[in-house]
Amino acid sequence: MKLSFSAEDEAFRAEIAAWMRDNLTGEFAKLKNRGGPGDEHAFFEERRAFERHMGKAGWTGVGWPKAVGGRGAPLSHQVIFFEEYARAGGPGRVGHIGEGLAGPTIIAFGTEDQKRRFLPGILSGDDLWCQGYSEPNAGSDLANVRTKARLVGDRWVIDGQKVWTSLAHVSDWCFVIARTEEGTSGHKGLSYLLVPMNQKGITVRPIQQMTGTSEFNEVFFDGAETAAENIVGQPGEGWKVAMGTLAFERGASTLGQQMAFRNQLDEIIAIAKANGRARDPMIRQRLADAWIGLQIMRANALRMLSKAEGPELPREAYVSKLYWATWHRDLGKLAMDVLGPEAEIAPGSPGTYDLTPLQQLFLFTRSDTIYAGTNEIQRNIIAERALGMPREARA
Amino acid sequence: MNFAFTEDQLLFRDTVRDFLAAECAPAQVREAAAGDGRSPARFDKLVEMGLTGLTVPEAQGGLGLGLVDYVLIAEEAGRAALPELLVDQIGIAVPLLSRFADRPEVASVLEAVATGAAKVAIGHPMDPFVADAAGADWLILGKGDAVHLVPAASVALTAETSVDPLRRIAGVEWLAGNDTVLSDAPGLWDEILDLGAIAMAAQGLGLAQAMVDLAAEYARTRQQFGKPIGSFQAVKHHLATVQVAIEFARAPVYKAAFTQRPRDVSHARIAVIDAAAMAARTAIQVFGAMGYTYEVDLHFFMKRAWALAGVWGDRHYHLDRMARMVLSDDAAIGADATFADN
Numbered sequence: 220m221k222l223s224f225s226a227e228d229e230a231f232r233a234e235i236a237a238w239m240r241d242n243l244t245g246e247f248a249k250l251k252n253r254g255g256p257g258d259e260h261a262f263f264e265e266r267r268a269f270e271r272h273m274g275k276a277g278w279t280g281v282g283w284p285k286a287v288g289g290r291g292a293p294l295s296h297q298v299i300f301f302e303e304y305a306r307a308g309g310p311g312r313v314g315h316i317g318e319g320l321a322g323p324t325i326i327a328f329g330t331e332d333q334k335r336r337f338l339p340g341i342l343s344g345d346d347l348w349c350q351g352y353s354e355p356n357a358g359s360d361l362a363n364v365r366t367k368a369r370l371v372g373d374r375w376v377i378d379g380q381k382v383w384t385s386l387a388h389v390s391d392w393c394f395v396i397a398r399t400e401e402g403t404s405g406h407k408g409l410s411y412l413l414v415p416m417n418q419k420g421i422t423v424r425p426i427q428q429m430t431g432t433s434e435f436n437e438v439f440f441d442g443a444e445t446a447a448e449n450i451v452g453q454p455g456e457g458w459k460v461a462m463g464t465l466a467f468e469r470g471a472s473t474l475g476q477q478m479a480f481r482n483q484l485d486e487i488i489a490i491a492k493a494n495g496r497a498r499d500p501m502i503r504q505r506l507a508d509a510w511i512g513l514q515i516m517r518a519n520a521l522r523m524l525s526k527a528e529g530p531e532l533p534r535e536a537y538v539s540k541l542y543w544a545t546w547h548r549d550l551g552k553l554a555m556d557v558l559g560p561e562a563e564i565a566p567g568s569p570g571t572y573d574l575t576p577l578q579q580l581f582l583f584t585r586s587d588t589i590y591a592g593t594n595e596i597q598r599n600i601i602a603e604r605a606l607g608m609p610r611e612a613r614a
Numbered sequence: 615m616n617f618a619f620t621e622d623q624l625l626f627r628d629t630v631r632d633f634l635a636a637e638c639a640p641a642q643v644r645e646a647a648a649g650d651g652r653s654p655a656r657f658d659k660l661v662e663m664g665l666t667g668l669t670v671p672e673a674q675g676g677l678g679l680g681l682v683d684y685v686l687i688a689e690e691a692g693r694a695a696l697p698e699l700l701v702d703q704i705g706i707a708v709p710l711l712s713r714f715a716d717r718p719e720v721a722s723v724l725e726a727v728a729t730g731a732a733k734v735a736i737g738h739p740m741d742p743f744v745a746d747a748a749g750a751d752w753l754i755l756g757k758g759d760a761v762h763l764v765p766a767a768s769v770a771l772t773a774e775t776s777v778d779p780l781r782r783i784a785g786v787e788w789l790a791g792n793d794t795v796l797s798d799a800p801g802l803w804d805e806i807l808d809l810g811a812i813a814m815a816a817q818g819l820g821l822a823q824a825m826v827d828l829a830a831e832y833a834r835t836r837q838q839f840g841k842p843i844g845s846f847q848a849v850k851h852h853l854a855t856v857q858v859a860i861e862f863a864r865a866p867v868y869k870a871a872f873t874q875r876p877r878d879v880s881h882a883r884i885a886v887i888d889a890a891a892m893a894a895r896t897a898i899q900v901f902g903a904m905g906y907t908y909e910v911d912l913h914f915f916m917k918r919a920w921a922l923a924g925v926w927g928d929r930h931y932h933l934d935r936m937a938r939m940v941l942s943d944d945a946a947i948g949a950d951a952t953f954a955d956n
C-alpha cells in the first residue's frame with residue numbers, strides 16, 4: 220500500500236495544471252465550471268471546440284493504452300488528471316460517453332479494424348457518442364430490449380425505439396443493444412451495434428426534463444442501417460459487451476466526478492458561511508457529514524481501481540454507485556436548505572425557466588439514484604451477488 | 615375531547631375535492647403553466663362556491679367559518695396544486711383583517727373579497743417576496759412591528775421568477791403612510807407568521823398526498839420484469855414509509871389549525887416539510903426516469919412543495935423556534951406538563 224504521490228506523479232500534476240491554466244483562457248475562459256449536470260446546454264459548441272483542443276494536445280483518452288493513441292497513464296496519473304481538470308474548473312466534457320464508455324468497450328471487445336475506425340474520432344473530439352440501452356419497456360429490466368436488427372446483405376437494418384438517450388441530439392454515433400435473433404428473450408440473442416446517428420432512418424425527439432432543458436431524448440429507428448462489421452463481439456453476445464460498458468461507467472471517471480462533487484460542496488460551505496447558516500448546528504453537522512462521505516468515496520474508489528483489471532468489476536464496485544448517488548442526492552437537498560428562502564428564486568425573467576447552478580444541482584441530483592442502475596436495483600445486486608441471497612422472483 | 619371533523623366539514627371538503635378534481639386536474643395545471651398561470655374562469659367558480667368568503671365574517675357576507683373548517687380546504691388546494699390565489703387570502707389575510715372588521719374601510723375590503731370583487735395578497739417582512747402581489751387589489755405589508763393595508767396603486771412591483779412555474783412572486787416597494795396602518799401592536803407579525811405557517815403546512819400535506827397517490831398509481835401499472843413495479847417490496851416499502859410520514863404530519867396540522875399555538879404550528883410545519891420532501895424524493899424514484907421529466911405531472915407538485923417550504927418560516931426557522939420553546943429555562947417539562955394543555 221502506498222497512498223502518496225511520487226515525484227514523477229507531481230511532475231505530471233504540474234504539467235496538466237499548467238496546461239489547464241494556459242488553455243482555459245481567451246475564448247474558452249467562459250467555459251469555466253459550466254456544462255455540468257443540469258447545465259448540459261451551456262456553451263455546447265464552445266465546449267465541443269474545447270474537447271477538440273484537448274484532443275490535439277493529447278489530453279483525451281489519458282487512461283487509454285498508448286497502442287490505440289491514448290496516454291497509457293497509470294492510475295495515479297488518471298487520478299491527478301481528473302483532480303486538476305476539476306480544480307481548474309474544466310467544463311463538462313461533451314465527449315465523455317465516447318471516452319468513458321464507447322472507447323473502452325471497443326478497446327476491450329472490438330476488432331483491430333474497429334479500433335482504427337472509431338478510436339481516433341473519439342480522441343480528437345470529432346465524434347460524439349450516445350448510449351442506446353433503455354427502451355420504454357426496458358429500464359431496470361434492460362434485458363427486455365425489443366429493438367430489432369436483422370442482417371440484410373452487408374447491412375444491419377434496425378427497427379425499434381430507445382428512450383432517455385442522453386445527448387442523442389448532438390451525437391454522431393450510438394452504441395445500441397438490439398435483438399438480432401428472432402424468438403429470443405432476455406439476455407440471449409442480443410447484439411451490440413455501432414450505429415451512425417446522422418441518417419434518415421433515425422428520428423430524435425428531445426424529452427424535456429424537470430429542469431426545463433432537454434438533455435435526453437427518444438430515438439426512433441425506422442429501417443436505420445449500419446455496416447455489417449459495426450458489431451462489437453459476436454452476434455448474440457451483446458449482453459456480455461453491454462455489461463462490460465456498464466463496468467466502465469463506474470471506473471476511473473468516478474474520480475473526476477468526486478472532484479466535481481468536492482467543488483460543489485466547497486461552494487455550499489462558502490454560502491453557508493456567508494449567510495450564517497453554517498452556525499446552525501444541524502446544517503453544520505450535515506456539512507461535516509457530507510465531507511466525510513466524500514472521503515469515503517475517494518478511499519473506496521482508489522481501493523477499487525487499484526484492483527480493477529479489464530472490464531470485470533471488483534466487489535467494491537457494487538457499493539459505489541449506490542453510495543455516491545445517495546450522497547449526491549442528499550447534497551442537492553442540503554444546498555437548498557443552506558439557501559433557505561432564497562432557494563425559491565430563479566434567475567431570469569418570468570416566463571422563462573432558467574435556474575441557478577445550485578437549483579439545477581438540486582433537480583439533477585433527483586435523477587442520480589435512477590440512471591446507471593436505480594438504487595433499488597443496486598441493492599438487489601448487492602444482496603444477490605455479494606451476499607449470495609436468492610434472486611428476486613420474476614414473473 | 616373530540617379530535618375529529620364534523621360531517622359538514624368533511625362534506626364540504628369532499629365537494630371542494632370533487633370540484634378541483636374536475637376543474638384543476640393536472641392537465642389543467644399544466645395548461646396554466648404553459649399560459650399565464652392563472653385562470654379567471656376557475657377563480658370565478660371558486661367565488662361561486664363561496665370559497666373566497668369561507669373565513670370572511672357573516673356580517674361582511676362571508677360564511678364566517680374558522681381555521682378548522684378552512685384547513686381541510688387548504689389541504690385540497692395543495693392536493694390539486696391550485697394556481698390561483700386562494701389559500702393565502704382566506705387563511706392568512708382574511709383572518710387578520712377580520713380582527714379589524716369594525717373599521718368601515720376594512721369591512722368593505724372583506725366584503726369585496728367575499729364576492730370576488732377584490733383580492734388581497736400578504737407577505738411577511740421576513741420573506742423577500744410577496745406571492746400573487748401582481749393580481750391583488752390590496753397588499754398587507756410590514757414595516758417594523760406595524761401591519762399595513764396598502765392599495766395596489768401605491769406599490770411598485772418587481773416580478774421575480776419562482777422555481778415553481780405556477781407561483782407568481784414579486785418584490786414590493788412602497789412607502790408606509792399613517793393612513794395605511796392596520797395595527798402596530800407588537801407581536802402581531804408573529805401571529806400572522808403562524809397563520810402563514812398553517813397555510814403552508816396544510817397545502818404541503820395535500821401536495822405530499824398527491825405525489826404519493828401519483829406514484830402509487832404508477833407503481834400499480836408500470837411493468838418491469840413482467841410484473842407491476844408495485845409488487846416489488848422495495849417500491850412498496852418506499853411509498854408506505856412516506857404514507858406513514860404524511861399521516862403523522864396530518865394530526866399536528868389539524869391540531870395547529872385548532873390551537874394556533876406557536877409550538878403546535880412549528881411542529882406541524884416541520885412535520886409537513888419533511889413529509890413533503892420525502893414524498894417528492896420517493897415519488898420521483900418510483901417513477902424512474904419518467905419522474906425526472908417535465909412531461910410527467912409530478913414535478914408541478916414537487917416544485918410547489920419546494921417553493922412553499924422556504925416561506926413563512928422554513929424548517930430551520932421553525933425548528934429553532936421549537937428548540938427555544940422546549941429548552942427555555944422556564945419551559946414546563948415532565949409527564950404532567952407535556953400534554954397538560956391540549
Ligand SMILES: Cc1cc2nc3c(=O)[nH]c(=O)nc-3n(C[C@H](O)[C@H](O)[C@H](O)COP(=O)(O)OP(=O)(O)OC[C@H]3O[C@@H](n4cnc5c(N)ncnc54)[C@H](O)[C@@H]3O)c2cc1C
Nearest residue numbers: 350352353358359383385590593595843846899900902903
Ligand atoms: C438523467 C438520465 C439520463 C439517462 N441517460 C441514459 C442514456 O444515455 N442511455 C440509456 O440507455 N439510458 C439512460 N437513462 C435511463 C436509465 O438507465 C433508466 O432510467 C434506468 O435504467 C431505470 O429505468 P426506468 O426509468 O425505466 O425505471 P423503471 O425500471 O420503470 O423503475 C421504476 C422504479 O421501480 C423500481 N424497480 C424496478 N424493478 C425493480 C425490482 N426488480 N426491484 C425493486 N425495485 C424495482 C426502480 O428502482 C424504480 O424506482 C437515463 C436516465 C436518466 C434519469
